[in-house]
Amino acid sequence: MPDLLPAERFARCLKLVLKHEGGYVDQPRDPGGATNLGITRKTLARWRKVTPWWNLPKAAVKSLTSDEAAGIYEASYWRRVEGAALPAGVDLALFDFAVNSGPDRAIKALQSRLGVKADGWIGPLTLDALKVRIAAAGVAGLITSLCDGRLGFLQRIATFAIFGRGWSRRVRDIRLAALAMAGAEPLPPQRRTDMNMLAGYKTYIVAAIMLLTGLAGLIGIDIPNFEGHAPASLVMEALAFIFLRRGLKSDLSNG
Numbered sequence: 001m002p003d004l005l006p007a008e009r010f011a012r013c014l015k016l017v018l019k020h021e022g023g024y025v026d027q028p029r030d031p032g033g034a035t036n037l038g039i040t041r042k043t044l045a046r047w048r049k050v051t052p053w054w055n056l057p058k059a060a061v062k063s064l065t066s067d068e069a070a071g072i073y074e075a076s077y078w079r080r081v082e083g084a085a086l087p088a089g090v091d092l093a094l095f096d097f098a099v100n101s102g103p104d105r106a107i108k109a110l111q112s113r114l115g116v117k118a119d120g121w122i123g124p125l126t127l128d129a130l131k132v133r134i135a136a137a138g139v140a141g142l143i144t145s146l147c148d149g150r151l152g153f154l155q156r157i158a159t160f161a162i163f164g165r166g167w168s169r170r171v172r173d174i175r176l177a178a179l180a181m182a183g184a185e186p187l188p189p190q191r192r193t194d195m196n197m198l199a200g201y202k203t204y205i206v207a208a209i210m211l212l213t214g215l216a217g218l219i220g221i222d223i224p225n226f227e228g229h230a231p232a233s234l235v236m237e238a239l240a241f242i243f244l245r246r247g248l249k250s251d252l253s254n255g
Contacts, residue, residue, distance in 0.1 A: 006084040013083065013092045014073055016177050017099055020170045024062045034058040037069040038099060047072050077103055082122040087134060089182025093143050096174045097150050100167075109149050113142060140184035147175040 004012065021038030032040040041061045045053035047068075048060075078084075080103040083091045090110075097106035107126075108118040114129040133142060151171045154160060160167070179186055 009088070009091060010074055010078050010083060012181075013078070013095050014070060016092060016174065017073070017096050020096075020166075020173070021099075024064075026058065034061045036061045036064045037066065039064055039069050039072055043072065043076070047076070073099065081107060082127070085122070085127055086130070087139060087182065089139055089143055089178040089180075089184065090130070090146075092181055093146050093174060093178040096170075097146065100170070101150065101153065105153070106150075109153075110146060113145050113149070138184065139182045140179055140186070143175065143178045143182065143184070144186075147171050147178070 018037060021035075024034070024036040026034040032042075034041045039047075039061070041056060041058060042053045044061055044064060045051070045056035048056065050056040077098045078095055081091075081094045081098050083095050086094060094106050094110055097109065104120040107120050107122055110122075110130075111118040111120075111126055114126060114133055116126050116129045130142075151168060154167045154171070155164065176186065
């Protein structure tokens with residue numbers, strides 16, 4: 001597929017974003033309030049320079065046109081995340097993240113994954129770090145990590161019990177579409193085989209037996225099934241098993 005012009009890339013991404021936004025809604029449990037095409041009353045008031053925002057009638061939200069909505073998305077979200085400067089796939093993932101949860105949060109999530117200062121603004125340093133990351137590890141891992149982090153944030157929101165199913169479906173669909181745009185295959189779920197090898201409390205039980213046997217050997221008591229094993233070695237191996245398992249568990253829980 002030939003490279004798309006910036007306007008074409010924006011239109012392609014916006015089309016996918018709008019698939020999840022729908023028409024006019026005024027859900028009392030939604031903190032966004034009256035919303036049309038994903039544009040909230042407060043966002044529209046800010047765009048039209050109406051202050052305070054509640055002076056903008058809900059009827060104005062209901063009559064919002066698709067052209068005006070596209071202008072808001074381009075100026076307040078696409079340009080804000082420097083969508084035209086991002087690689088295909090990353091542009092969609094970050095753009096939709098920004099629309100759903102705010103540009104500042106989305107940009108900082110990206111920056112934290114690139115190891116640059118998370119200041120909420122994409123500049124030359126962030127773009128350079130992005131190029132280095134993709135050159136070294138490809139784009140699929142970055143898109144996946146960005147979407148995983150986004151879903152983790154959504155799951156911590158109080159209204160997740162109400163809107164979580166739709167949010168989760170949106171993140172899943174955007175992840176797949178972004179990977180397709182990037183020409184990347186979805187990453188397979190990580191198989192924690194190392195943890196399976198050292199699973200549960202069985203490891204601790206075996207290690208405890210080895211430790212006690214080694215200590216017994218050090219004081220002159222021979223255990224038949226462990227003859228031929230140096231007591232000091234048994235002690236060291238037992239401690240190694242214990243600390244190895246604890247290290248693996250800590251790494252996996254923080255991963």
